[in-house]
Amino acid sequence: MAADTSRSRAREGAKRIREFIVAAAVEGTPAPGTKLPTERELVKRFNVPRNAVRKTLAELEAEGSITRHVGRGTFLAGRAPGGIGEIPGDNVSHTSPxxxxxxxxxxxxxxxxxIVTNATAADFERMEACLEKAEKAATLDEFELWDAALHQVLAEATHNRFVIRILDMVTAVRRQAEWGKLKDRIVTPERRIRYQEEHRDIVGALKERDAERARASIVAHLQHARRNLFGF
Amino acid sequence: MAADTSRSRAREGAKRIREFIVAAAVEGTPAPGTKLPTERELVKRFNVPRNAVRKTLAELEAEGSITRHVGRGTFLAGRAPGGIGEIPGDNVSHTSPxxxxxxxxxxxxxxxxxIVTNATAADFERMEACLEKAEKAATLDEFELWDAALHQVLAEATHNRFVIRILDMVTAVRRQAEWGKLKDRIVTPERRIRYQEEHRDIVGALKERDAERARASIVAHLQHARRNLFGF
DNA sequence: GCTTATTGGTTCGATATTGGTTCAGATTGA
DNA sequence: TCAATCTGAACCAATATCGAACCAATAAGC
Incomplete structure (x- = not known):
């Protein structure tokens, strides 16, 4: 009759929770950053003590499958859990940061x-609007919203549909990947200020139709971003 | 059950408000400038805290779907809502040659x-093979086959999956209808010889790891191709 | 003009949610 | 028995959300 001891229940539960997370990662929404149920919800759903839930979650976190933040929740990380290999198919998905x-x-x-040759006055107005809104943004979320909007405007300012497609791919990849995990730790308030300055540099150069300066500003910005991400 | 906590209500509401705005934009009056309900009305209508309403409206504004003015209200912008949601899949939108x-x-x-930094000896061998086969090609079709193969090898020589994806898009677009018609008229026998020389220039520069010369060769080749296509 | 009402923007304290921690008591298995 | 482990519950601290008041720009009525 040891089949339903609390001990064995915990072991059973651990397995089921693992399976649940893996399933959520694979079929549900492959996109990293998806919010998982809270620990207390998992407790109710699987009828398992919270300690057991926390134990499995801790393992998954150690494996890099999930990330956890107090007050926010548990989220899928970039790497697929359970040693699930990269999904084949020539998608954009598996390009590393x-x-x-x-x-x-x-x-x-x-x-x-x-951009310098093709952008219109309206494009520049939209850029300025994005810059302003980004600077006034109260939260990090809002900042990133307007950051993304700026990138979109810059893409459209080329007035070249092929280029727009490419830059859409860039944002698509950025939205996937392990990127999300890095971002949280990377965008600190002072770095955000720095980014804003660099964005202003870029837009300023573009508005003056100074292609060379714009190019230099973009390079500086991307190198700065890379340094923050990878440390080199 | 905590299914109707204020928290979950907010998340649900965000979705519904999005749908509402999109619906208003699509079926209602496609005319930009249409006035949307005030934030406080949306609060009452969807029984959702104003914070949540403002959050979704902020997203829609960043996407360029709506505009907001203090004291006036919220209005539909020119761009269709949900624009960012479009996945840049393999829908090769019609980009002109x-x-x-x-x-x-x-x-x-x-x-x-x-390529200069990442290409391996094997890559260069494959390039050479493509060049030879292209030069020996008897028909124009065969020539173009090996021409395409060379492009593919060059792409893979970057050893960067994102770049490979982009160059795949290039060939995909080139394969499109309008383009193909031009090509036939354009590639005459003597031009083909000229192309072969330029290809050898490019590969040669790459093999010597001379990035600057390779860059110049590529520019020259593309400009030549453009001149043949459009006359400028 | 002036006043008043409306509307998006902002601030701030209160509340709720959530992962992290502790601990006394029960359970397990040698 | 007895040491190790698990359990359940309370508590903690970080975070998100809420509600309500207030602000500033605009429109409407006089």
Whole structure:
């Protein structure tokens, strides 16, 4: 009759919770950053003591499958749990942050000229609006919202549909990947100020139709971002 | 059950408000400038805290779907809502040959450095093989086959999956209808010889790890191709 | 003009949620 | 028995959300 001792229940529960997380990661929403149920919800759902829940979650965190933040919750990290290999298929999905950064550092500076020649006054107005809103943003979330908007405007300012597609891919990849995990620790308030200055530099150079300066500003900005991300 | 906590209500509400705005934009009156309900009305209508309403409205504003003015209200903007949600999948939107050429002229030269630093001996062997086969090709179709193969090898020589993806997009667009029609008229036998020489220049520079010369060769090649296509 | 009402923007204290921690008591298995 | 482990519950601290008041720009009525 030892089949339903609290001890064995814990072991059973651990397995089921693992399976649940893995399932959520694989079929549910492959996107990292998805919020998982709270510990107390898992307790109710699997009828398992919280300690057991916390134990499995701790393991998953150690494996790098999830991240946990007090007051916020538990989230899927970039790496697939349970040693689930990379999903094949020539999707954009499996490009590493390092690769993306490498590509951006080559490609985006070269697009400065395109913006300088093609951007309209309306484009510049939208850029300024994004800068202002980003600077006034109270929360980090809001800042990133307007940061993304600025990138979108810059892309559209090239007035080149192919380039726009490419830059859409960039943001798509940024939204995936292990990027999300890094971001939290990386964007500190003072770094955010620095980013804002660099954004102003870039937009300023573009407005003056100074392609060379814009190119230099973009390179500086991306190198700065890379340094913050990877330390080199 | 805590299914109707104020917290979960907020998350639900965000979605519903989004849907409401989108619906208003699509079916209601496509005309930009339409006035939307005030924040306080949305609060009452969806039984959701104003914070949540403002959060979703902020997102929609950042996406460019709506505009907001103190004392006036919230209005539909020109851009269709949910624009960012579009996944840049393999839907090769119709980019004109001119646009593609513009983009290639900026992007591809910048990738020379990437090949110079990352390409392996095996990559160079494959390039050479493509060059030979292309030169021996009897028909124009065969030539273009090996021409495409060379492009593929060059892409893979960057050893950067994101770049490879972009260059795949380039060939995908090139394969599109309008382009193909031009090509036939354009690639004459003597031009083909000229292309072969330029390809050898590019590969040669890459093999010597001379990024600057490779860049120049690529620019020259693309400009030549453009001249043949459009006459400028 | 002036006043008043409306509306998006802001601030701030109170409250709720959530992962992290502690600990006395029960359970387990040698 | 007895040491090790698990349990349940309370408590803690970080975070998010709420509610309500207040602010500033605009519009409406006089």
């Amino acid at each position: 390092a690769e993306l950064m490498d590509a951006r550092l080559r490609i985006e500076p070269a697009l400065a000229e395109l | 001119a646009e593609l050429m513009d983009a290639r002229l900026r992007i591809e030269p910048a990738l020379a450095e990437l």
